[in-house]
Amino acid sequence: QVQLVESGGGLVQAGGSLRVSCAASGRTFSSYDMGWFRQAPGKEREFVAFINWSGGSTYYADSVKGRFTISRDNAKNTVYLQMNNLKPEDTAVYYCARRGGGNVYFATSYDYWGPGTQATVSS
DSSP, X not given: OOOEEEEOOXXXXXXXXXXXXXXXXXXXXXXXXXXXXXXXXXXXXXXEEEEOTTSOOEEEOTTTTTTEEEEEETTTTEEEEEEOSOOGGGOEEEEEEEEOSSOTTOGGGEEEEXXXXXXXXXX
């Protein structure tokens, strides 16, 4: 059984930065691709960023490209999302997830999810 736990959310002013982390249990973390999604109130969960198992390939949603950076430390079983130049529209619960297979942009391609961490950006 895989467990994912996010941390690092909080309240920040527009233009500020946050780094959210996702700690994974299990010995196979380094074998799996990982992703970050977010869900704002009243909206559907949306793709934010993806990183492959080695960290050598990353993808981003257009809305965060150039501002967010996904990374991973396989020795620590942790994936990170560095969020810079935050905007009020980035306010959401941020979820990390393990990709089981399929299109990296689709939530249905991910088989394990964390409970999420709230990030709030004030204007």
